[in-house]
Amino acid sequence: MIKAVIIDDEPLAREVVKEYLLNFPQIQVVQECNDGFEGLKAIQQQQPDIIFLDIQMPKITGFEMLELVENMPAVIFTTAFEEHAIRAFEVHAVDYLLKPFSSERFDKAVQKWLDQYQVTPASTAALLETAAANPVQSNRVVIKINGKIKIIPVQDIHYIEAADDYVKIFTQEGSFLKNKTMSFFEKMLDPQQFTRVHRSYILNVNQVTRIDPYEKENHLAILRSGAKVLVSKTGYPRLKSALGL
């Protein structure tokens, strides 16, 4: 049996997917979710093979939810928003269905996935790994702490530090880990506001109060919170230009 989860905030939209899925008796809808929070939980608990995912949903978007998913299922987006299509394929979605879609169009998407799935199951997870390297600029970051989802507006971020496979995001409330690379954040954050000042640091330039020389060619940026962030030789001119010096 193939397990599916439908994540959409409109009950009738879920009904459409359920009805269209009747054409595929081998696929069973194990859960329906109203939003990304429920969706994330359902993915963890049910380990579905495929999810049907809306993008515009309460609190967090479908894309943001995917960032937090660990065992990635195959994804078919169902949305009325045409403008997210490119990004959907960047995260290697199986397909992108524009609402309202026909049963034929839906069958084609599912059949395409079934054909691939039978050949190389779970290959989508590998694809999604590489996909995360292409984020779009956003004004918030979603993280997961103790199974809870937290949304951090980017201006609340003081700086970001590299930590192995993770990054540590420092804010007023403390630091949070996220399973993403530095270059992911470099691309995601507005370069006007965030500068890569060091191999291991991305800095919110609005937080800087002072820059002191430090050791040979390095500098130290002193933040409002009192934290000190190392600025490398190559990072220093970048920081200066971001500050308009």
Added chain:
Amino acid sequence: MKGKAWWMFIMSFGVWLLLYGGLLYFWFDIPLWQAVTDSAVHVILLGAASMIISQNVAYYRPTVESMKFGYVNVVSFSLSVLWVCLSRWILKSVFVSDTVYLHWLNNAIPIHGLVGWMIITGIGLRSQMWYDAEDVQEMLQRKEANEKIVREAELFKLRQQLQPHFLFNSLNSINALIMLRPKEAREMVLKLSDFLRGSIKREDEEWITLEEELNYLQLYLDIEKVRFGHRLSTEVVSDENTEKMRMPPMLLQPVVENAIKYGLYDTTGEITISIRSWIADNMLYISIQNPFDNELQQPNKGTGFGLNSIRRRLYLLFARQDLLETTAVEHIFTTIIKVPQTHDKSSNN
């Protein structure tokens, strides 16, 4: 010059002709036929000179302020000299043998020259002012027309931004209902049609009553309720006397749309959107309340795009910045729109 100005021009010179002829006849004791000829030659030629200078400044006026005065003076001085010479030459040819008259004519040259110069200069400057004023007025009209076009285009654009996602999601709901509950599907199709027809019709209408706007909004809310099911409920309370109050169309819908968007997308629970209306200080007040999550909304961007466009529209309509207020208390976001009622309802501004 327009018809009226022409008549004024001809009449003035007619009167001058009579006055000057009378002066020559009664005061200087010049024989009648001679007085008439002298007056006619002088005044008609003076009229011609005035016409020339007036037409001249109609087609050419120096753009530099300091040059304007000088230009008219130079032209009017040359015309005066020409006028004196020409009238003298004509009169001399007519009364070739009348030495007394010719002597008098010679003596009068400085007086003729001075008076003629004053009149021609006066008319030249007056024409210049008149044509300048006409230019300014024309420019103002153009500017106003241009502003109107810009304003209309902007309003059109702002209204356009409302539709597509709502429409596609509604169609998707209908798609589901056709299978599940065909009767409701039909109802939804009818409501959606009424709603769309309303929004097209509204493009031409300038002002509508609050009652009409609320009826229209109800269609929108009903459609959204079908889409979001039990998550969305609405509460509309309007003071009795507000129903006939007038307001620009399509003003409330984006605010309500915004309220639904923030209400439904910032929270995961059930939400209620409340719409209230009342009158105070001869203004129609409409408040729209929705729950929101203040953790998600950054304080500096609290109003969002939807409300900025409403603020802009209110400004274009009333030239006032204070007609949209927003407050966020606890988890309730309130938008208040004020519509001045003193405004001329039939005008398009």
